[in-house]
Amino acid sequence: MRSGRQRELGEFLRERRGRLTPPVADEPRRTPGLRRTELADLAGVSVGYYTRLEQGRAPHPSDSVLDALIRALGLTDDEATHLRALAADDRGGGVGKESSTASAVVVEPVSESALRTMNFLVVPTAAVVLGRIGEVLAWNDAADFLFPGRFPKPGEQVERQLHNARYAFSPAARELYLGWDEVADDVVAHLRAAAGHLVDDPEYGVLVEELLAIPEFAERWPRRDVKRHVSGERRLNHPVLGELTVRHEVLAVLDAPDQYLVLYGLENPLPADVEISGAVSTSG
Incomplete structure (x- = not known):
């Protein structure tokens, strides 16, 4: 089953891919940005694996794959940190903590x-x-x-x-x-x-x-x-x-x-x- 973080990782990759300027092409494009094949080629990963990442169905990417995606997408430092956080949480490296009382007013102790x-x-x-x-x-x-x-x-x-x-x-x-x-x-x-x-x-x-x-x-x-x-x-x-x-x-x-x-x-x-x-x- 896909986690929320896996889905969000895929949505973030898809949204950032859509911001990239595609190469000059003879045929018109129905959607903005790069195609998955173009982004996968820039990052040096297989199209199938990248497609599964965007669909939230792939195992979380390694550090080397994350580095390649960051370069291919031209992410800022803040965006790169966000991408790594999305990839890290389900591998036990996240910093988030769960709340058992979402509807109540729960205030953590102030520093x-x-x-x-x-x-x-x-x-x-x-x-x-x-x-x-x-x-x-x-x-x-x-x-x-x-x-x-x-x-x-x-x-x-x-x-x-x-x-x-x-x-x-x-x-x-x-x-x-x-x-x-x-x-x-x-x-x-x-x-x-x-x-x-x-x-x-x-x-x-x-x-x-x-x-x-x-x-x-x-x-x-x-x-x-x-x-x-x-x-x-x-x-x-x-x-x-x-x-x-x-x-x-x-x-x-x-x-x-x-x-x-x-x-x-x-x-x-x-x-x-x-x-x-x-x-x-x-x-x-």
Whole structure:
């Protein structure tokens, strides 16, 4: 029986093959990209084996075959990492972990190192701790101020896990971000990069199924764009600060390898009448 990862591996290969520019040919083509025979020839594998890979029916490729496919498809570093993760999981080399309670709000313990780092930050540096599939584990008061509607108020009960992608496709985020389409593209590509190999994880499956009900997410998801975002900037139309630019950096957390600390810096000082504490909140 094909696993979800085998099916996703095949879909990823098929989608990337369709992006390649075919050689000049006399006959018209019914579909874009290279034919399977052309891609197999570039990678130095048999057409039958490559066809079975795309159909999710072949044993997982060896490292040498993966290297050849990466070169033939012209994958970026992030895309190559994603392909290897899809190939590795069913061989025991994956990093995903299964969740036995997909419908419940289950919050993993937040990194103690990340919490200590957040307490060192100078106001108004905003900080958010994200988990393995982008779930929000902790945030400080500056983040709550900077991103209206992203976090619950003190004492407020939440029915589902806070998540980076859930917020990005919310009405609040659409009002806040200038150039929201680019933000949506980046969030979807990052979700694929961070967790796209966890296709058999129930918690991940519930999240994706929910987001697919949003047309703008459903339009982007089948593209299978893969890109990790470690730094950058966003333009905001903040209800208090007006239009501003926020830079962000994504840092790995050593005592919790599946968690990330995201820091946001403002380009200008806060107005004198805006007061922000250094308080830190957690989802748990």
